[in-house]
Amino acid sequence: MSVLDPLAARYATWLGLPAEETALPEASPEQVRAMPVILRLEKAEPPSRTPLLEAAATAALAVCLDERAQPGREWHEPVHDWVAGHIRKVARRARGAHWVAAQDFPGVTVSVEGAEVRALVPGRVVDVPKEISRLQISGSDLPPDEPGPAPDDLPLLLLNPEVAMTVGKAAAQVGHGTMILASLLGDDELAAWAERGYACAVRTATVDQWKQLHPGDDPAAAWRERRVVAVRDAGFTEVDPGTVTVLAQWR
Template identity: 55%
Template sequence: MSDEPDSTEQITDDPAAFAQRHAELARGYGGAGDPDDPAMVQAMQMVLHIPKAEPPVRSSLLEAAAAAAVAVCMDPRSGPGGEWEPRYLAWKRSRIRKVARRARGAQWLAAGEVDGVTVEVDGAQARAFVPGPVGDIDTRIRKLQIGGTDLEHDEPGPVDPTLPVLWVNAALEMSVGKAAAQVGHASMLLAGALPLDAVAEWARHGFGCAVRDADPTQWAELVAQVTAGRAVAVRDAGFTEVAPGSMTVIAVPAQA
């Protein structure tokens, strides 16, 4: 789409500017709390393309959502002096929220006209938008449903060792929309935790990642990696679907 960089190379073509955007992400999130006016609560809206006739594979759709979320954060337009910077920072420096919606047909095409980044993985498409107040969501996004459609769990096979893996806590049985928001959190956390050169390399590959479900045995092993500092975890605030403080996704860096 015309409003987006032609390739991920454009994200890293200015190393100094890229480093500034990474440094902002690495500072962490929140701190400002919620505003008194509920309409001014900040959120990143996401839209998942789920056609009725040929719905996408769940794992591929979640991989697209995760890549799109971090791509918005690392986009030049979100950096110093960029047109998205004020909206991005207002969100990032308050309490982080993401809301995933679904679209098909003309709704999906209209969503592509709103500021954001679209990622496609094996035919599955997701778009993450520039954050803003929940009381001022573009009407093309506001009218899209948040729930109502889910996708069957799939078995995507072995993980490419050159990709980071976002492990979803299968015991929580999250909907595809909730899981999309959580893997979006995970990709951001991982980008902030990784060294600059590793994130630059990841950006050159479109922030590709693998999303897999973790059974209880795998999850226990992953929690141990978090404790050892070898992985990062998303802990949910508990506004929807899961209890406050639930560990929803664990992101493990690429192994090769």
């Protein structure tokens, strides 16, 4: 049993599996849960955009599949309660002493090519510690970079080429992508990914690539034939509700 099972259940209808109704009611404001995702953005030496997004995608999944999130362990209840609802993430930026302070809160830090992200154990937004809530959400952007071709042996997360997103928004979306992807994998595939530390590649799709991989009206076939799932945003920030922001492909 995986803490990600509730997430997989939302795809059960098109996977052909028996499932209960998976539509989620909107939580009352005091019950809204989110995962804080802390992006290290030092003023003097900011990271490159792509490695930062790759670190964010890995860190979010690493929290969910950490041993401490297993049944009976200390992270299980908060992670399960969050995954069972809307998987909101709130990306915040930190540097210097504020970044150091963020390491004291339960979570996982991932570094990719010098870019660092710490995903924290999710909880109610109203309960976020002041040391985290004071970190800025706005202004978390970086210029485009040129990362080159994605490695063929890593799961691929493709950003929608026609939707502009800040790095904070994109970090949350690729984190959704790795979680959905992991929730649908078999035990052997997931174990193989774990051995690689849940590493992944993030790229911006070309228009043609996006059209070729997009699930369209047949998400079951997209997963069966191309091992692709879509991240569809709820539209709380930056993009319209229902926008497909990321395609995640198991390779």
